Amino acid sequence: MPVFLAVDLGAETGRVQRRKRERDRADTASIRSAPRVAIMAATPPTDAELNTMIRARLASLGIDLDQLPAGTTADPATGSPGRDSVLASLRSFVRGSVATLASFQMPAPAGSDPAHAAALSQQPAPMLYPSIGTAWRR
Amino acid sequence: MNRPTEVPAAEPDRATSAFNRRLFLARTAAITAAAAVGAAAAPAAASAWSGRTPKFSDAAYARPRPEALADPTELTVAEAAWMIRYGKLKPAALVEAYVSRIGAYDAVYQAFNTVLADQARAAATAAGRRTPSTPLHGIPLAIKDNYWTQGVRTTANSYLFQDFVPPYDATAVARLKKAGAIVLGKTQMGPLATTRATTPDGRITTVNAWTPGNPATDPGGSSTGTATSVAGRMATSGTGTQTGGSITAPSNAQNLTGLKPTMGRVSLAGIIPLSYTRDHPGPLARDARDAAIMVTAMAGEDPADPRTQGLPEIPDLIGAATPIVSRGRYRVRTKVRVGVLPGYAADPARQAFLAALDKIDGISLADVPFPDQWDLLTGTEFNNVRLPERSEPFMPYLRSDLRGFGVSVTGWLQGALLGAGEFITGQRAKLLLLERVLEQIFAKCDVVVQTSPVPFDILGLPEIGFPIGFTAAGVPIGTILGGAPYEEDRLLSVVGAYQAVTDWHHRRPADPVAPTASARSLMAAGDRGRLTAEDVAEQMQ
Numbered sequence: 136m137p138v139f140l141a142v143d144l145g146a147e148t149g150r151v152q153r154r155k156r157e158r159d160r161a162d163t164a165s166i167r168s169a170p171r172v173a174i175m176a177a178t179p180p181t182d183a184e185l186n187t188m189i190r191a192r193l194a195s196l197g198i199d200l201d202q203l204p205a206g207t208t209a210d211p212a213t214g215s216p217g218r219d220s221v222l223a224s225l226r227s228f229v230r231g232s233v234a235t236l237a238s239f240q241m242p243a244p245a246g247s248d249p250a251h252a253a254a255l256s257q258q259p260a261p262m263l264y265p266s267i268g269t270a271w272r273r
Numbered sequence: 274m275n276r277p278t279e280v281p282a283a284e285p286d287r288a289t290s291a292f293n294r295r296l297f298l299a300r301t302a303a304i305t306a307a308a309a310v311g312a313a314a315a316p317a318a319a320s321a322w323s324g325r326t327p328k329f330s331d332a333a334y335a336r337p338r339p340e341a342l343a344d345p346t347e348l349t350v351a352e353a354a355w356m357i358r359y360g361k362l363k364p365a366a367l368v369e370a371y372v373s374r375i376g377a378y379d380a381v382y383q384a385f386n387t388v389l390a391d392q393a394r395a396a397a398t399a400a401g402r403r404t405p406s407t408p409l410h411g412i413p414l415a416i417k418d419n420y421w422t423q424g425v426r427t428t429a430n431s432y433l434f435q436d437f438v439p440p441y442d443a444t445a446v447a448r449l450k451k452a453g454a455i456v457l458g459k460t461q462m463g464p465l466a467t468t469r470a471t472t473p474d475g476r477i478t479t480v481n482a483w484t485p486g487n488p489a490t491d492p493g494g495s496s497t498g499t500a501t502s503v504a505g506r507m508a509t510s511g512t513g514t515q516t517g518g519s520i521t522a523p524s525n526a527q528n529l530t531g532l533k534p535t536m537g538r539v540s541l542a543g544i545i546p547l548s549y550t551r552d553h554p555g556p557l558a559r560d561a562r563d564a565a566i567m568v569t570a571m572a573g574e575d576p577a578d579p580r581t582q583g584l585p586e587i588p589d590l591i592g593a594a595t596p597i598v599s600r601g602r603y604r605v606r607t608k609v610r611v612g613v614l615p616g617y618a619a620d621p622a623r624q625a626f627l628a629a630l631d632k633i634d635g636i637s638l639a640d641v642p643f644p645d646q647w648d649l650l651t652g653t654e655f656n657n658v659r660l661p662e663r664s665e666p667f668m669p670y671l672r673s674d675l676r677g678f679g680v681s682v683t684g685w686l687q688g689a690l691l692g693a694g695e696f697i698t699g700q701r702a703k704l705l706l707l708e709r710v711l712e713q714i715f716a717k718c719d720v721v722v723q724t725s726p727v728p729f730d731i732l733g734l735p736e737i738g739f740p741i742g743f744t745a746a747g748v749p750i751g752t753i754l755g756g757a758p759y760e761e762d763r764l765l766s767v768v769g770a771y772q773a774v775t776d777w778h779h780r781r782p783a784d785p786v787a788p789t790a791s792a793r794s795l796m797a798a799g800d801r802g803r804l805t806a807e808d809v810a811e812q813m814q
Contacts, residue, residue: 213676263550263703
């Protein structure tokens with residue numbers, strides 16, 4: 136059964152993604168062995184929807200963006216940005232970093248049966264401190 | 274206690290908060306006033322760390338170069354240690370020479386936000402009464418202001434810590450002091466260690482010591498103040514932290530040798546966190562041997578930091594940084610293959626650097642590839658996996674005082690937006706990246722040139738930044754080597770040998786012209802430029 140990912144990188148980051156994919160074309164082994172996925176693009180969220188999501192997420196953590204100055208003008212006393220400027224930056228972050236990370240799937244070993252690729256991609260473990268891990272694994 | 278009397282003890286309301294912030298800005302420009310802060314004697318040590326000082330070999334002591342004898346501030350740590358060991362220099366005289374330079378030039382450099390002149394004098398006098406047992410005995414150091422210092426305000430150049438007086442020293446500071454080093458002052462840094470040094474509201478403070486009249490020259494961030502203090506001969510050596518290049522970049526920018534040890538080598542206990550998995554404490558020094566001396570003192574297991582435990586023994590770093598000389602030729606103690614990444618040698622300074630390396634006995638060059646998916650796994654988006662690590666420990670501050678983050682707030686909000694799933698993906702990708710680095714790079718070499726410090730910061734691998742030349746305009750050019758886990762000795766061996774056959778690292782910037790009254794006025798008005806929140810979001814490490 137194919138794995139479906141709902142991915143929207145957005146127009147703003149598309150160029151960056153294409154450039155990186157071109158640079159990474161040498162990864163033939165790992166790309167060939169990556170899980171076969173069918174991309175089913177969801178409807179990209181609008182700015183207004185992202186604003187609501189961002190505000191709601193932050194509010195759920197107890198962070199009120201209204202602590203910042205209204206509009207796009209920075210607070211002259213602290214330099215902290217206006218909340219509209221921050222929202223624009225956070226929208227870009229969600230469309231870029233969050234989407235890129237969410238869409239990434241670990242490659243399966245080269246030569247893997249494509250039918251097993253998705254399952255194999257689940258196997259690599261996370262490592263918070265990879266360099267320290269080399270010592271602890273000795 | 275050593276608390277600055279001009280800083281209010283509490284922040285009861287917004288009006289008072291704004292008042293405090295004005296005081297902070299005023300204070301960071303008032304070096305002379307700050308110099309008086311250290312008059313009170315520090316209370317007895319109450320560090321979280323209480324261990325033993327390592328033994329140092331004789332290689333840690335170097336007979337001074339003739340040109341360094343005339344001015345104690347020109348001496349490297351190893352040279353000053355030799356002078357002190359053999360009774361040719363008193364720690365008090367060394368400290369006084371630095372205090373004098375700070376008084377003369379730091380109004381221009383703005384490298385320090387606190388100078389502990391009287392405290393340093395008292396420590397130097399006490400050191401003069403003891404027999405030296407380490408090369409750091411009586412050596413004045415500049416400490417980045419995110420390292421806790423007992424009884425001395427530690428701000429990380431942030432409003433959030435403007436009143437923070439730590440109850441004990443960071444382990445790294447405690448180790449250095451136990452080895453006999455003297456804390457001369459706390460240095461300017463990017464707010465919360467994000468960018469080049471600025472005030473919390475983004476006003477540029479510290480300049481590159483090589484271009485003191487041009488604030489636009491990149492001084493490297495965020496350990497800027499330490500770099501400028503060491504380069505400008507206002508401290509013999511100093512400490513920095515690197516999350517995204519902040520030891521190697523300022524070292525490269527200011528003709529210094531900065532060593533970022535492998536994650537866990539140096540304890541992070543008592544250092545204000547930016548990103549738990551990425552923050553690396555280390556020295557900014559004048560040469561490889563000084564960097565080795567500093568790390569030897571700073572490194573080691575710490576009960577307060579589990580990341581330091583269960584790691585390989587610390588090798589003989591000082592010996593590694595000291596090449597063998599035979600019949601006028603230098604050779605490294607152990608053969609080292611230096612990996613060269615595609616495109617690295619496009620620059621003439623780098624070509625000359627590689628050519629010089631190739632002539633050193635025991636060093637060979639090897640072409641190595643960028644590992645698979647290098648750009649993706651080390652690019653902006655995967656680099657941003659670090660951001661929740663800064664948001665999580667700051668959650669109380671994010672809830673109560675967003676403006677307290679000043680120009681740096683955006684990165685903390687970004688971190689709060691990244692989901693747990695994406696964070697886990699990033700941690701899985703880090704191990705994948707490390708395995709590829711080990712298999713595809715370090716199978717062919719022992720150390721490797723770097724085109725950016727970020728990939729090895731992601732992985733927690735050691736890096737060393739050091740000088741390899743100057744631009745036509747006289748601005749330093751540096752480069753970075755990266756190593757395999759816990760192989761700082763190999764990095765030091767290459768740089769130590771390179772520095773034995775070159776003299777870039779001995780060059781010092783000219784003294785700045787003392788500021789006129791009008792120049793002081795300009796500096797007070799913040800005319801060195803100002804980073805906006807948008808600038809910080811783009812540049813932050």
